[in-house]
Amino acid sequence: MVRIGIDACSNDNGKQIFIDAAYKYVSKNSDVKIYLYSDENILVNEKFINQIEVVKCEDRIAVEEHPVFSLRTKKKSSLYLAGNDLNDNKIDVLISAGSTGAVLALGQLYIKTLENVKRPAIATVIPTETCKTIVIDSGANMDPEPEWLVQYAILGSIYYEEMFSKKPRVGLLNVGVEKTKGNKLTTEVYELLSKVDKINFVGNIEARDVPKGVCDVLVCDGFSGNVLLKMYEGTAKSLLSIIKNIFKKSIINLMCAAVLKSSFKSVLKEYDAREYGGAILIGTRKLIIKCHGNAKSNEIYVALSQAYDFVKKDINKKFKDIGGNYGI
Numbered sequence: 001m002v003r004i005g006i007d008a009c010s011n012d013n014g015k016q017i018f019i020d021a022a023y024k025y026v027s028k029n030s031d032v033k034i035y036l037y038s039d040e041n042i043l044v045n046e047k048f049i050n051q052i053e054v055v056k057c058e059d060r061i062a063v064e065e066h067p068v069f070s071l072r073t074k075k076k077s078s079l080y081l082a083g084n085d086l087n088d089n090k091i092d093v094l095i096s097a098g099s100t101g102a103v104l105a106l107g108q109l110y111i112k113t114l115e116n117v118k119r120p121a122i123a124t125v126i127p128t129e130t131c132k133t134i135v136i137d138s139g140a141n142m143d144p145e146p147e148w149l150v151q152y153a154i155l156g157s158i159y160y161e162e163m164f165s166k167k168p169r170v171g172l173l174n175v176g177v178e179k180t181k182g183n184k185l186t187t188e189v190y191e192l193l194s195k196v197d198k199i200n201f202v203g204n205i206e207a208r209d210v211p212k213g214v215c216d217v218l219v220c221d222g223f224s225g226n227v228l229l230k231m232y233e234g235t236a237k238s239l240l241s242i243i244k245n246i247f248k249k250s251i252i253n254l255m256c257a258a259v260l261k262s263s264f265k266s267v268l269k270e271y272d273a274r275e276y277g278g279a280i281l282i283g284t285r286k287l288i289i290k291c292h293g294n295a296k297s298n299e300i301y302v303a304l305s306q307a308y309d310f311v312k313k314d315i316n317k318k319f320k321d322i323g324g325n326y327g328i
Helices: 016-026 067-073 078-087 100-111 146-164 184-194 207-212 222-247 251-270 297-313 315-319
Strands: 002-007 032-038 052-056 093-096 121-127 132-136 169-174 200-206 217-219 279-282 287-290
Touching: 002 078, 002 297, 016 032, 016 052, 016 297, 032 078, 032 297, 052 078, 067 078, 067 100, 078 093, 078 100, 093 297, 100 279, 100 287, 121 146, 121 222, 132 146, 132 222, 146 169, 146 184, 146 217, 146 279, 146 315, 169 184, 169 222, 184 200, 200 207, 207 222, 222 251, 287 297, 297 315
Parallel strands: 002 032, 002 093, 032 052, 093 287, 132 217, 169 200, 169 217
Antiparallel strands: 121 132, 121 279, 279 287
């Protein structure tokens, strides 16, 4: 039985999205139990009473609150109680769409990192023209040490190989492809990554080449990674809006749109964030998945699928040995 905890508080779209996703998921998977941590009463449909349990909480951590202070003072909040149950092995994995800062603080200070990991990172899957790429770090550590990024490259490689069954090409996000380009951090990281034999380091990657799929794992600091992701998402939405406006300009354009509708739907689905669920907080002793604060029911459903797969594959076991075997 895979036990999945959901922090059902502090997101933008209310608790119903978690309930709907939970109902949909357990109706298709009999070996799952979902725990909903909520500060409000939730009545579970009798049909799913054995697979969904509500854990009553008295508080929540809001996005605008100080993450560490809130975790230390709000010990009856949904995130804190769910984190305790994760630590105590009452659940196998935790999903949250709440405050990113609070989730990171939970992972770093309470769940703790794996033995050889300096800092956890957020690993986010994005679509490209030719493959899916993992961006790591996409928002956890704004001012990392060079060694942390090397560990992210290793963790990202392990993650990618487990998810997609092939050895990934690892790139370093930079302002140019030459190894001498970039700031102090990226030049140091380049030299370190060049010495790690067991990953396939392909060098520096410029942001404009990321959509082409030139690497499978893109290593960067959390600030640059987060900016990249938001620009990526915003560009996709803008292009969609531009295309829609073009089709509306004439009858002929509308007729063309009707012919191409199914093809466009297929392509747009690949670039729809809702299809990718959440991002794993990689490097913590227990599994944590962070979803967007404005996630809808489908994204939570996909995150539940991710959580199930991570537990079944025991992916954290693969992350544990990133020291001697990788020359760190």
